Amino acid sequence: MSAHPTPCSRRQFFRGVALATAATASGALLAACAGEEVVAKASKTDIPVGGATIIDGWVIGHPAESEFTAFSTACPHAGGTIDKIEDFQGTTVATCPKHYSRFDVSTGDVVDGPSRKPLTAAKSVSVSGDSVEVTN
């Protein structure tokens, strides 16, 4: 093993600079592509406490005062589209019509049916004035 650092030719140096520049540019591009956007919006008054609604591909729940949740309507079981909110044994659930998996609208967890996976949560849910905004 040598005590001296490995010499770097001019060609190697510029190749390294080019790779680093490409990596930085692609990193910046990926960060821009990963930007979050509002994907669904609902009126707070349309979602009673303890209830939920489905809008623009999202289940928006309102489990407690000033608390909202949002989950994709894409069923994790086999790709069905959740299209119903109902009461199931005292729990407000989002139901998939394909094989009747039921998911708790507060947590996205499976309550009943064949799905083994919970619903996919939105990146964030926020309240802006009278609106609930889902960001993903």
Ligand code: FES
């Ligand atoms: S696809 Fe939703 S329960 Fe099977």
